[in-house]
Amino acid sequence: MRIAVLALQGAFIEHRRMLSALGADSFEVRQAADWNQPKDGLIIPGGESTTQLKLLHELCLLHPIQEAIRGGLPVFGTCAGLILLGKQVDGKPYTGISTMDIAVRRNAYGRQLGSFYTEAPFDGIEEEVPMTFIRAPYIEALTSADCQALVTVGGHIVAARQGRQLVTAFHPELNEDTRIHQYFLNMVV
Numbered sequence: 001m002r003i004a005v006l007a008l009q010g011a012f013i014e015h016r017r018m019l020s021a022l023g024a025d026s027f028e029v030r031q032a033a034d035w036n037q038p039k040d041g042l043i044i045p046g047g048e049s050t051t052q053l054k055l056l057h058e059l060c061l062l063h064p065i066q067e068a069i070r071g072g073l074p075v076f077g078t079c080a081g082l083i084l085l086g087k088q089v090d091g092k093p094y095t096g097i098s099t100m101d102i103a104v105r106r107n108a109y110g111r112q113l114g115s116f117y118t119e120a121p122f123d124g125i126e127e128e129v130p131m132t133f134i135r136a137p138y139i140e141a142l143t144s145a146d147c148q149a150l151v152t153v154g155g156h157i158v159a160a161r162q163g164r165q166l167v168t169a170f171h172p173e174l175n176e177d178t179r180i181h182q183y184f185l186n187m188v189v
Helices: 012-021 049-058 062-070 080-085 179-188
Strands: 002-006 025-029 041-044 075-078 086-089 100-105 116-122 125-133 138-142 147-153 156-162 165-168
Touching (some): 012 025, 012 041, 041 062, 075 179, 138 147
Parallel strands (some): 002 025, 002 041
Antiparallel strands (some): 100 138, 116 125
């Protein structure tokens, strides 16, 4: 199994470390030539969604990534990755990767000072999982019946799945627990 990790900005190294711990091969996508390598799935890390979107346009990666996801490539977006995959952000249609039927609230918990850690049940994983939120969004609404909420914290959806797309508002790569990455790899298989 070979997973592409978008490496334009954000915590891509931490995702690669988690994949390695689970025995999955990965590579970094920094330009179009990297994207053209064989891959079984994609991870879009946290970071700054506006910066990542600008770079996706400049590097001619946006449309190939959209097409691959629409064609069934499994994708896992964390924090900024969740924002990039959403079709609506802050109450308006969004022109990011925009392949997932979710309405997203950006920086929903406030700026850096609103960052926090908690543990909560994750649908499909038997026990609670650790969750680190950093300038995190949340999902205001699932906008199709194809979407499924996986985690709710404080009344807000913070993880969801639609087909072969998985998103978390938090950063599972910043903890030692590999179960959410394993959940994604199970989706890839």
